[in-house]
């Protein structure tokens with residue numbers, strides 16, 4: 001046994017040394033298991049980090065660790081005083097900070113993963129048990145690949161991104177073997193957050209964070225991997241789940257696999273209508289259905305998407321009692337979000353304006369791929385994918401001098417909840 005021999009405990013016999021070493025390793029492992037890593041330090045990543053760092057400190061409170069994918073972030077972090085600056089704008093933002101006032105989270109660790117510029121490899125930092133991915137959907141595989149060797153079946157990954165289809169890609173690119181695959185969680189964040197500096201966020205619109213495991217994990221977690229501990233009713237709760245549920249400012253809601261799937265599909269339909277139409281028309285969310293053309297598009301898009309998501313719900317083994325997702329429910333949901341976010345600029349329009357790639361492949365693109373498999377009509381969504389891709393190219397050309405929106409992230413300085 002190599003480990004204990006490297007340790008010297010004064011006056012301890014070899015047997016005591018081994019026992020002390022085992023206790024020390026267990027303590028170390030538990031500390032590592034209580035870390036929550038955040039990958040994608042943009043608007044949502046900083047928002048979640050701020051909320052988790054604010055949990056009242058007890059022996060079991062997890063530590064929050066931001067994973068930096070470029071060295072310049074370390075300099076920016078130091079310039080920001082090694083803290084996340086947070087400003088809520090709305091009094092419904094569920095925080096003790098008053099609207100317009102500013103607060104700081106200092107209790108945040110950082111880790112430089114990989115330096116894109118110099119191609120330096122990361123320092124070894126041990127396994128990752130709890131990871132929240134908050135990159136844009138299309139950056140997920142590139143972002144996760146360097147962490148692959150630190151993730152295994154005892155890890156939990158919460159994907160907090162718009163769109164669908166990312167977990168299938170992650171499985172096929174990184175975790176083909178089910179025996180070593182982490183537990184996936186899906187989150188839907190309805191808050192509107194934007195940045196006004198590299199580590200300064202504005203919480204512009206309140207909204208819940210709904211999340212759930214992709215499959216019913218009660219059984220697997222009850223096996224008791226180090227990342228879990230007992231809560232109530234004999235059920236074990238993961239460190240990640242526990243922390244999110246305690247972070248009241250996130251307005252957390254834990255959903256069953258069936259409920260989270262239904263919520264994801266509903267959000268997908270809403271995004272697939274509002275995002276591309278606002279991006280192509282260059283208008284705010286509230287103006288997108290104001291004319292006849294917008295209204296007609298909305299109906300066609302919901303009709304196509306509705307048939308697909310209902311079929312997906314039906315084929316899923318995850319049951320959600322009462323899940324119907326009728327066209328009229330979906331039309332009401334789309335209209336409700338457009339109205340509630342009337343003054344907002346959708347994230348897709350912001351991306352188009354900044355010459356950045358959009359998440360179209362994970363929104364309308366996902367629906368088109370599923371429609372082909374299910375042999376269902378999806379013509380208007382297909383057209384929108386092509387039109388957005390054309391627009392992306394056009395705007396990227398226009399922004400030939402690449403806009404390094406280092407201090408704005410995708411949200412820029414505009415609130416986006418879609």
Ligand SMILES: NC(=O)c1ccc[n+]([C@@H]2O[C@H](COP(=O)([O-])OP(=O)(O)OC[C@H]3O[C@@H](n4cnc5c(N)ncnc54)[C@H](OP(=O)(O)O)[C@@H]3O)[C@@H](O)[C@H]2O)c1
Nearest residue numbers: 040041042043044069135139143161162192193409410416
């Ligand atoms: N903002 C909102 O209010 C809001 C609300 C609901 C849902 N969402 C969804 O949440 C997700 C995140 O949105 P966001 O607004 O936070 O986006 P964002 O501000 O662009 O943040 C994404 C972050 O990921 C980083 N990243 C890119 N490639 C990476 C890599 N290979 N490794 C590690 N990090 C990488 C980006 O860094 P660089 O600066 O280097 O590119 C950026 O900091 C999206 O799916 C979005 O649609 C956002």
